[in-house]
Amino acid sequence: MRSRTVFLGYAVILGLGLVLAEFVGVDPGWMAIALWSWLIVVIVAGASGPYTDEMLDRWSLRYDVAMDHPRREWIRARLCRARRARWAAVGLGMGVAWTPTFVGMVAPEHSGFTAVVFLGWNTPLIALIAAALGTLISELVVVQRPRGARLAALERRKWGHYVGDHWRSLLTGSSGVAVLAAAAVLSDRSRHPSTDGRVAAVAAAWTVVALVLALVGMRAIVDRPLLAVAGMDRQLDEALRADGAHHLVGAAVAMSLFGSSVALNEVLPGGLPGLLVFVFGPWFGVACWWFLARQETWNVERVRWRRA
């Protein structure tokens, strides 16, 4: 979707909402609902667009693979489908996360429902977990069994062949920190009178979910049947695995750092340290996601050879 359409949509909703609120007396909350819904539409529609040649060239440079014309179309279709699944999941996740707020606005008598998702920062986290789930689903649904001769290369595939091992350490570490922080709050409430520990516990749970999701997803990616034992097909298959792994682990890292920042903020004494962790932790997580999903170059063959 073009940026002009996006901004035009926003302007129309905003203008119409203001006019209706001012002259007809419509609740401005409806305008907020319309704006959020528009954002979801923008995300989903944007991801449904074509996977351009430029994008494909950038992808092949990132994973250092060459492809001929028929394979180019196959890869384009695969990447397009994976992107659509990821962003549709993000849109769905945002919708789920905002539902309690919507309900609170539309039917205030049921506003107790908002207590179900009681954390103010739940929206980005639910969007992140949805992105990770979308990546996982897109990886699982695109399993293609090789046709013809049943061949297997006697090379053991590992997590580290597709995404750096240090990301797993970061995931485990941040999850551990979050769990410890939650345990500290829950075990000694007298030292943390400003919180009942609920926020820290839920944040820690999110980080554990992120870790489990990454482990399960990586297992699915690594063990997915190989399409070919050698040649261009093998290289492309490995690059697709690396791409899926980067997106999945990126979303999980962002989610985990977000959760652990929230949990740490509950346990750290008020003031600058807590504030810094709370402000920079999530942004660092999002930066990691962006780097993993969009920037990091990766050549599976070279990594495998270096580790052999």
Add this chain to the structure above:
Amino acid sequence: MNVVSIDSSSPVPPFEQLRMQLSEQIRSGAITAGTQLPTVRQLAGDLGIAKNTVVRAYRALEEEGLVRADGRAGTTVLDIGAGGESAVAARVAEATRRYLAELERLGLSGQDALDAVRRGVAPT
């Protein structure tokens, strides 16, 4: 690169096909000692066979003393050269085992086998 394949039209069961190919590659030195074999899930997925088939083949290789299964570390190829059995000797032993099994199926004794070999190698 070392490769294994399964021929679904072959009368030889997939487990035996896999065992034979792995055994041959290990004994010939194509797969070196210390090499980690693929996980059961990975190999079963790539070959499109049941996990139990791969487990059975790996177990047979372990019984032959060619690999060691070690939980998290997976299945590792052992150094068979150090055990005194060279690759050629191992292949001769394997051929002998198969020969004796065939003779036994025909109802012949070990002595008959020896006689047959002597006749086979005697100058004509």
